[in-house]
Amino acid sequence: MSDTLLQVEDLRVRFDQRGRRVYAVNGLSYRLRAGQMLAIVGESGSGKTVSSRALMGLLPPSATVTGSARIDGVELVGMPEPEMRRHRGADIAMIFQDPTRSLNPTMRIGAQITEAIRAHARVEKDAARARAMELLSLVRISDPQRRFYEYPHQLSGGMRQRVMIAIALASDPKLLIADEATTALDVTTQAQIMDLLGELRSRLGTAIILISHDLGLAASYADDVIVMYAGRAVEYAPTRTLFAKMRMPYTRALLDAIPRLERQSHARLPITPGQPPDLTALPPGCAFEPRCARATPQCRTSRPPFAQHEVGHWWACWNPCKDGEPV
C-alpha cells in the first residue's frame, strides 16, 4: 500500500541473560498509515515497550531482534548504528513516561530544544533559537520567551512532558512513539497532553504509536488498537470495532477488571486468576489458556493463529467471545 508509513512484519525480540532466554516479542505484525494513531495496549511484560524500542534500535546488546520493520520502505531491523543515528529522531521520535529523567537537569530547556534541532540539521544558532520558540508555542507552553531560559526543575510534570514533545518534534518526525507518556501525570494534565498529541497529529500529519496499559486511553483517542499478551498481538482492530465486538477473552478480561464509575461501590470485580506466563518458558498452546474462562482442551495443545477473522478485525483465539456474550 502506498500510504503505509510503517510496516512491521513478524518482529521478534529475544534477550539472552545469564543463560536464560527471555522471549519478549514473538512475531508482531502491524501497519501504520501517516497521521494515524495506533494504541498498543497490554500489561507489564507483554512486549509493548520492547517492540517499539526495537524500532528505534534502543535495546541493550543482550537483545536479538529479527523480522522486519520498514519505515517508508527503509528497513530498521539490523540497521548499523551510525545509520540508525540518522534515522532516530529524524524519522521516529520517542517520548517516555518520566520527563524528569529524560531532560538534562543542568541545561536550560531552550538549549535542550536547540540542541535537538541542530543535531539533525545544519541550522544557524539564531534560526534554531527561533524554531525552538516556535516549538514551545506549538506545544502550548505559555510565555515561551521566559520558559526558554528556565531549568527543568522549574516546570511542572505536565510542562516537562510538553518540552519533551517539543524536543521530539524538533526534526519533524514522521512517527512519534509515546511510551506511557501520560501515565505519571494527573488526569487533568493527561487530558491536556492527549489533546495536544491529537492536535499535532492533525496539524503536522505525524503518526503516533500510543503505548499504554490503559484501555480507556486507547478507546478515547486511538484509531486502531493492538492488544498484546506475552509478546504476541492477540487482538487488533479499529477502535470502534474492537469495543463494539470484543472477541478475545483476554481483552474482555482487561476491560472488565477496570474499576468504573457506573459500577456500585463495593461491587466485586470479575477476577482473572493467576499471573502472566513466564517468558522464558512459554506454553505450546495459547499463553492465556491457564487463566482463561473459555479455554478448551485444544487451547492447551495448539496455539491459535493470529488471523483476520472479520473485515479489519484480527484475533488469536480458538473459542472467541460472541456478540453480547459474557466471557
Place this chain on the structure above:
Amino acid sequence: MTLLEVRNLVHEFTVRGAGGLKGGVVHAVSDVSFELAAGETLGIVGETGSGKSTLARCVLQAPRPKSGSVRFQGTELVGLRGRRLKQARRQLQMVFQDPYASLNPRWRIDDLVEEPLVGYGVGNAGSRRRRVRELLDLVGLDPAVYGRRRPYELSGGQCQRVAIARAIALDPALVVCDEPVSSLDVLIQAQVLNLFEQLRTELGLSYLFISHDLALVKQVSDRVAVMHLGQLCEVGPAEALYRSPRHPYTVDLLASIPSLDPTRPPASGRAVASGEPPSPLNPPSGCRFRTRCPRAQDQCAVERPLLREIEPGHQVACHFPEPVNAAPDGAAVDGTQPRPATVHYARP
C-alpha cells in the same frame, strides 16, 4: 460510632532554597477535618501534590502534624509519644504503594508477616507461626509455597498481599491504604481490590483509601473526599458525589477520565481544569481552585470557602457550587444547565 475524628489538621514542610536558606513553606495539609465511622471506608482522591499522602501519614503521626487533632477510638493521638503512641497505633495500620520498598528484601515472608506480632509481644513462637499461616491463607498465598521465599521471588501483586497480611496481623480497626494498587497491572489490581473487599466484610475493617484514580476510589468507598492543594473541597456519599458533583474541581476531575466508550468524544484538556495547578508553596488567596475555575468570581479571591453541608451528608467548599445534576436526563432542578461530564463547555 466514630472511629476516627480529624479536626483542623495542618502540616507544612519547609523547603530549602538556594544555598540552603529557607526557601518557603509547602502548605501540604491546611485545616482538614473529617470523620470516619467504624466499618466505613472513606476514599480520598486528589492529584499529585494535593497533600493526600501527607494527610494519611499525619493520621498515623508519621510525621506528627503541625497542629490539629486526630482522635482514634476516643484517644487523642497528637502529642502521644513512645510506648503510649505504640499502643494507640496497634489498631491503626498502613499499606503503602510500592510493595517491594515496604518489605525488607532479606527477610523471608514468614518472618515479615510475624514481625508485627513480635513487635507487640503477641503469643509465643508456636502460636505466632500458626497465626502467620492463617494470615497468609487469608490473603490468598499458600503458606507452604511462599512462607520460606523472599520478596524478590514474588510478583508485585503477591508482595502487596504480604504487605496486607502484615497490616491485618494485629486485628486493626482501621487500615490506611496509600495508593495500594497503583503499581499493579489491571488484572492483578482487580484481584487485590477484591481481597480488600473480602477482608472488609470478614474482619469488619475500616479503610482510609487514598488514590488519584476516581473510579477506583468509587469502587471501594462508602464516602469520598476530594482533596485539592491541601484542602478538602468536597465530601459526600460515593454514589451522590459521582452522580452529581457540586464542586467545579470534582466536575473537572470526572470530565478528564478517558471514557471506555470510543463513540463518545474524548475528554478535552482545554475544557477541563485549564492551565497549571497552582504551587503549594504559594497557594492563591481565598479559594485555592479559583485560578483554574470556570465559575470563579471576585468573592472567591477574598474569602476562603469553608466546607458546608448542602445536602444531608454532602459537604462542599465552594461559594458558587454546581447545580444539582438531576440524573438521568441531566436537566438541573434549579433551571440552570449543569455541565455534563463529557461535553465540552466554554470558559467565561
